[in-house]
Amino acid sequence: MKAILILIFFSIMVNSQMMTSLYFKNNSYELNQESKAKLDSLSQLKSNLTFRIFGNCDLSGNAELNKKLSENRANNVNEYLKTKIGNNIKLKSAVGLGVEKQINDNSTEKLRSKNRRVDIFIEKYFAQGEKISRKMLPSFLSTKVAQMKVKDTFSLPDVNFIGGRHVWLSSGNSNLMRLWKILKENPSLEVELQGHICCDYDNFDGEDSDLGTFNLSWTRANAIKEYLLKQGIESTRIKVNGLGHLNPVIYPEITEADRVKNRRVELVLLKK
Template sequence: MKTVRFFLFNIILLLMECAYSIAQEKYIIKPENNDCSNPIELKDTIYGPTNAPDGYGKLNEFNAPQKDLYSFEKEHNTVWYKFTIKQNDILTFDIVPLSIKDDYDFLLYKYTNKNFCEAIKTGKIKPVRSNISRNEKQIKSKTGLSMDAKDELVHSGYGNPYSKFLDVKKGEVYYLVLDNVYANGKGHTLIIHLKENTTQIISKPIVKKVVPKETVKVVPKKDIGKAIIQTVLFDSISNERIKGDIDLLNITKQKFKTPEISKKDTTALNWKIIAGQKYLLTVVSKDYLPYCVQIATKKSDTLIVYNVNMQKVEAGLQYNAENILFYGNETKLLPISFVALNNLVSFLKENPSVKLQVQGHVNSPKKYTFNLTKKIFMRRLSKKRAKLVFAYLVKNGIDKKRLSYKGMGAKKMIYPHTHKLQEMQKNRRVEIHIISN
């Protein structure tokens, strides 16, 4: 009897070891996957956790000099993925390192023909999306494509760790190459999100039809210029619907009063608006970061669908309060800023355990880099801007024990070498650092 038990015990151990081995090998990155010619073909939307990519393989595809800042200067530790689109969709994805010390950059290419890999090596094919910015440990060094990002290609240095989503069509093939700058990494998980293409602005097709004059249907005057805006709230990771408070404000005439549309504790908004005007959409949801975005509509629009991916609040997260903006060289807020500030107040009241730090930033031309007087002025200006936001929050009922502020000077400009007015305005910003939740 003991012999039988011993035999069964060993069989169970063997099965457990086999299961563990299979689990470990399911998401293995092999040396040949370091090259474009042998990508990992994705069959599911989640791949990982993997082992760490090690080296660049037999062929260094990015050894040739590049003419732009939107490609790897050289390969470090790469892995190539390949996937085929099954239906018209919107593509986003998350690259989640197992260690926040790892710094993953990525390039996304649309496949062309059998000479595809050689064309990449010679620089004849450019990526449709890229992100080579520094890793942000506040968001656990994650990167990828998101619905909220504005830029398709993000160059090296400081920048948004996420690039803009991509509209994809059935049958298209894409190659995604990841490069971990640091050796001896801990691997990663790749999560691909494909959802029905509902974020585009959709207009009714204009059909020219010849009909007898007496049968022409006249559109009632009250319907001319009208459009429908639809907004749905999603968790940015699980893609599940969530509830929140949604406000929509018409900002065409730069008058920032009470929102004309407001819905509380809802997962979606469906409302008539005036086409061809600008709106400010704000969302507050418990346990999620506040959301504030401008939406510009066209006169020809009849249906605008804008889905919002909300990010969970976590200690260490840092986000750019994009619509809290200042006049140049002043602590005076632009009028639109008060809507975003009130959105931040609502967020703090909805999440009473959250503590945060307000960080002020400035726009400082490169020529002032070695001007000590100017550097001191900019550092003080950034601190005053942060203090102004701090004071506004306290004035509107937020306990100052939950808040702190800091001036960052010009150390972290989003656009350090810009001459464009809009980009300089984005440098004059406030960022929010979550201390605890």
């Protein structure tokens, strides 16, 4: 596979970001298996990135204890990532914010649990005038299972989405049926669906206009998961991840065809 071709014409940098969050039990800074899996996935990103890590708490306990707990959460995530990331990812900071960034009113345990978190801000810089043209990945639909390798990433050809929505274009229907058939006939396969967006380089992720949430890359991947579940594939075989705009096939998107190519879901083989 050819390497990404990058032509840099200017040195001015345009900041692009996304964010992901990890959640913790009350009064704990230990990472659970779900959080470790998410960090493992982040560590495999191939772009040149900077991670900034912020620990948070709910309102339980006093200010001093909450500050220390949030610092422990941020530091624990930082130390875990140090053992996983490559040279392309830089850990810029790990800060405990205590209770400064409450995202709800803590009126129920479910709401409090959303404040017991670590937010990871992921930053990528595109040069002004930078151009990216990436060769399409091998198709999951046309690769023999015997030739697939765990951790390989595959494309889902023609499975692209309407702008700002998690609804795929009708041209993808037949290939999604083929995806279902492969998974049905190979029940040992486990996969991760990775969603992508186009165009929005100022936010963490795109806005899903159907749901009003800023996690469009995730909702696109999850839409395919929901489709597969309705066809009888077990949910334990399918993970979902949203990568925002971090891995464009084409940048910048000049035409609608460019934008459509970036509105996609790719597939990582987790288990054979």
